[in-house]
Amino acid sequence: xxxxxxxxxxxxxxxxxxxxxxxxxxxxxxxxxxxxxxxxxxxxxxxxxxxxxxxxxxxxxxxxxxxxxxxxxxxxxxxxxxxxxxxxxxxxxxxxxxxxxxxxxxxxxxxxxxxxxxxxxxxxxxxxxxxxxxxxxxxxxxxxxxxxxxxxxxxxxxx
Amino acid sequence: xxxxxxxxxxxxxxxxxxxxxxxxxxxxxxxxxxxxxxxxxxxxxxxxxxxxxxxxxxxxxxxxxxxxxxxxxxxxxxxxxxxxxxxxxxxxxxxxxxxxxxxxxxxxxxxxxxxxxxxxxxxxxxxxxxxxxxxxxxxxxxxxxxxxxxxxxxxxxxx
DNA sequence: CAACCTATGTCAGAATCCTGACATGAGTCA
DNA sequence: TGACTCATGTCAGGATTCTGACATAGGTTG
Numbered sequence: 001x002x003x004x005x006x007x008x009x010x011x012x013x014x015x016x017x018x019x020x021x022x023x024x025x026x027x028x029x030x031x032x033x034x035x036x037x038x039x040x041x042x043x044x045x046x047x048x049x050x051x052x053x054x055x056x057x058x059x060x061x062x063x064x065x066x067x068x069x070x071x072x073x074x075x076x077x078x079x080x081x082x083x084x085x086x087x088x089x090x091x092x093x094x095x096x097x098x099x100x101x102x103x104x105x106x107x108x109x110x111x112x113x114x115x116x117x118x119x120x121x122x123x124x125x126x127x128x129x130x131x132x133x134x135x136x137x138x139x140x141x142x143x144x145x146x147x148x149x150x151x152x153x154x155x156x157x158x159x
Numbered sequence: 160x161x162x163x164x165x166x167x168x169x170x171x172x173x174x175x176x177x178x179x180x181x182x183x184x185x186x187x188x189x190x191x192x193x194x195x196x197x198x199x200x201x202x203x204x205x206x207x208x209x210x211x212x213x214x215x216x217x218x219x220x221x222x223x224x225x226x227x228x229x230x231x232x233x234x235x236x237x238x239x240x241x242x243x244x245x246x247x248x249x250x251x252x253x254x255x256x257x258x259x260x261x262x263x264x265x266x267x268x269x270x271x272x273x274x275x276x277x278x279x280x281x282x283x284x285x286x287x288x289x290x291x292x293x294x295x296x297x298x299x300x301x302x303x304x305x306x307x308x309x310x311x312x313x314x315x316x317x318x
Numbered sequence: 319c320a321a322c323c324t325a326t327g328t329c330a331g332a333a334t335c336c337t338g339a340c341a342t343g344a345g346t347c348a
Numbered sequence: 349t350g351a352c353t354c355a356t357g358t359c360a361g362g363a364t365t366c367t368g369a370c371a372t373a374g375g376t377t378g
Contacts, residue, residue, distance in 0.1 A: 058356055068356075068358090069358080090357090095357085
């Protein structure tokens with residue numbers, strides 16, 4: 001244990017820090033959403049629908065970082081409780097465009113206020129320059145992590 | 160819907176970006192750890208034990224961002240499979256200091272190599288200045304989100 | 319010392335999310 | 349037109365994590 005090959009130093013690892021920050025944010029959000037009987041995925045779904053009405057189940061799932069199966073059961077609950085509506089038949093393909101009902105909009109408004117307070121607190125200790133730097137750094141990370149999990153197989157010109 | 164009170168703009172929200180980056184990192188790690196039959200929490204536990212031998216179940220749980228109960232079942236499995244050891248009795252209090260066995264160390268070495276490739280990829284598109292900026296920004300966020308969930312009740316000097 | 323508070327390990331049950339699988343609708347290509 | 353590929357919605361089962369609860373060890377305060 002005296003060299004640089006012993007592991008990944010968690011004290012200086014951006015990945016670990018990323019997980020820590022994300023965990024703290026999730027905990028803080030759950031804390032303010034709990035009194036509203038809402039979870040993070042639940043809130044994300046509503047917020048996505050407010051900003052982009054007509055999103056399909058699969059699109060909502062991608063936006064909330066869960067699988068379409070998970071989002072599907074959530075949507076079924078929200079539909080049954082009258083927070084969102086979906087047409088009985090797909091206007092095109094199989095995708096059912098979902099929309100917020102007035103009730104869903106009201107529910108979202110409460111949640112947005114709660115979540116906004118968390119985001120304000122999170123940003124409170126940062127300068128504008130730091131926020132901008134963090135924004136671009138996170139964008140870079142996401143881009144670098146996207147797609148190339150399996151390096152493209154060799155063109156295989158042999159044989 | 161024409162002003163700034165309509166919601167939280169997910170396109171410019173640092174919180175949303177944080178979740179997106181964290182999700183991408185988690186997916187990438189799971190992808191490289193799957194061939195080793197290991198999950199992210201599993202790996203985190205081993206890495207923590209390598210860097211700080213003797214950590215207790217609760218300390219490991221906090222370091223891996225899960226509950227004590229979750230870490231407990233993981234530790235029991237790892238112990239049964241011979242990757243970690245814990246004394247039968249606590250040297251002090253109730254905390255049982257856990258340690259990696261040689262087998263656990265070997266298992267960790269493979270995982271570290273895999274995870275390192277992911278972190279390298281994540282950092283590949285960032286300059287050193289950007290990494291430093293991201294590091295400090297994340298630290299700020301974590302600090303701001305820590306603790307003050309329930310603002311301290313007013314000292315109540317009335318009455 | 320006794321009462322209290324906090325932290326820990328552990329068990330049991332429940333909630334959450336995911337993987338696997340199937341059928342349908344649309345686009346592509348020959 | 350028919351075969352192929354891809355994306356979608358949905359159901360069923362399983363894996364993972366969390367919440368609730370209990371007993372114990374140690375420190376603190378009166």
